[in-house]
Amino acid sequence: MRFVEIIEKKRNGLTLNESEIKYFVDAVVNETVPDYQISSFLMAVYFKGMDADETALLTKYMMYSGEVVDLSAIEGIKVDKHSTGGVGDKTTLALTAMVAACGAKVAKMSGRGLGHTGGTLDKLESIKNFECYISNEQFSKQVNEIGLAVIGQSLNMVPADKKLYALRDVTATVDSIPLIASSIMSKKLASGSDAILLDVKYGEGAFMHDVESAEQLANAMIAIGKKLNKNIKAVVSNMNQPLGNTIGNALEVKEAIETLQGKGPQDFKELCVELGSIMLLQSNVASSKEEAVDMLENAIASGSALQKLKQLVDWQKGDVACIENPEVLPKSKYVVAIKTQKTGYVHDLKALELGVLAMKLGAGRQTKEESIDHSVGIVLNKKVGDFVEQDQLLAEIHTNSELSEEWLKQFYSCFIIEDAYISKPKLIEKIIE
Numbered sequence: 001m002r003f004v005e006i007i008e009k010k011r012n013g014l015t016l017n018e019s020e021i022k023y024f025v026d027a028v029v030n031e032t033v034p035d036y037q038i039s040s041f042l043m044a045v046y047f048k049g050m051d052a053d054e055t056a057l058l059t060k061y062m063m064y065s066g067e068v069v070d071l072s073a074i075e076g077i078k079v080d081k082h083s084t085g086g087v088g089d090k091t092t093l094a095l096t097a098m099v100a101a102c103g104a105k106v107a108k109m110s111g112r113g114l115g116h117t118g119g120t121l122d123k124l125e126s127i128k129n130f131e132c133y134i135s136n137e138q139f140s141k142q143v144n145e146i147g148l149a150v151i152g153q154s155l156n157m158v159p160a161d162k163k164l165y166a167l168r169d170v171t172a173t174v175d176s177i178p179l180i181a182s183s184i185m186s187k188k189l190a191s192g193s194d195a196i197l198l199d200v201k202y203g204e205g206a207f208m209h210d211v212e213s214a215e216q217l218a219n220a221m222i223a224i225g226k227k228l229n230k231n232i233k234a235v236v237s238n239m240n241q242p243l244g245n246t247i248g249n250a251l252e253v254k255e256a257i258e259t260l261q262g263k264g265p266q267d268f269k270e271l272c273v274e275l276g277s278i279m280l281l282q283s284n285v286a287s288s289k290e291e292a293v294d295m296l297e298n299a300i301a302s303g304s305a306l307q308k309l310k311q312l313v314d315w316q317k318g319d320v321a322c323i324e325n326p327e328v329l330p331k332s333k334y335v336v337a338i339k340t341q342k343t344g345y346v347h348d349l350k351a352l353e354l355g356v357l358a359m360k361l362g363a364g365r366q367t368k369e370e371s372i373d374h375s376v377g378i379v380l381n382k383k384v385g386d387f388v389e390q391d392q393l394l395a396e397i398h399t400n401s402e403l404s405e406e407w408l409k410q411f412y413s414c415f416i417i418e419d420a421y422i423s424k425p426k427l428i429e430k431i432i433e
């Protein structure tokens, strides 16, 4: 087989067979073809697409290009969830504890943040001494005993994706549904869980900007999961404004703790209960949606979900004092109060721009190599649909340096305030099974 023939076939819009797809992934991993040929192939996929069988095969060979985690030492159904990323998305921190407190087994592998989106590992590392990397044996033991572990993905997983993503990033081929779906799913499948719930975000702060394309991506990933025999479901949720009230690592951990104490923001809790109820059904822990919702509400009310988070932190050697007293989490030098300049209803709260502004404070990284400042970030006092009066508190900025005029100007431009009434936006657009 010659690589140029595979490029040509895809360029002409034809369907690749299994041996051609395997040949492609092998060539990527073994570096037997130059980057310009791989890039040409990616561009052909960008324009001509891939059908469900091709996408599933691509995912399968990408998944097997590196380590595939064996979770068979963990008893019962292992359930995982994946978010396609957003601003203020601290869902894993609260949701996994809620679900595990109800009896599900959550063996979660998470990532770091890049650009305007945050990452669970960075958030967890705001907790003093928290260990994100533990051995596979320890991982299985922890999930067996307490039902929950949240760790970093092993560096040996899915090398094909690392190579392909780096090329897609510089060849304008990132936003192709089969390429995104195979990239995400190869990593999820290599993490070894039996059941997967996808939280596919749409909106200004998300990868997919509208509901339709988020739904297309969700359907493509569900098709892959089904073809590879996983119990897979998806939720399409709104990421036009940040989730919850906080953006920034320690601030988000604090908000997740408050949510488990029953004091969290309504939108964040709603998402956790919705996702959690599906995960309990996927795990056969609950037999109806109503039962699952009751179990999750009880886990918050009884304090068992908060205790589960404490157990997780304890098992992964973090400072459990922060669970009882989040004030011990890293704190910034300054907290700057931002007041409204206008009276009216908040019509828009630009998630992407707020994510970038939080990154500029030091809460995120522009390149993979940068370090982050866990203490800084943004606390929003008003969200879309809220009424604000001039001089009311709009937000608090947690920062270790003085805010520039330019930063403040950009911050104010994230809030669109109008006279007309507007209702709170719908958070969960669709559940796809």
Ligand code: URA
Pocket (backbone or CB within 6 Å): 165, 174, 179, 180, 181, 183, 184, 207
């Ligand atoms: N996230 C991934 O892991 N891969 C993509 O291609 C896009 C988002």
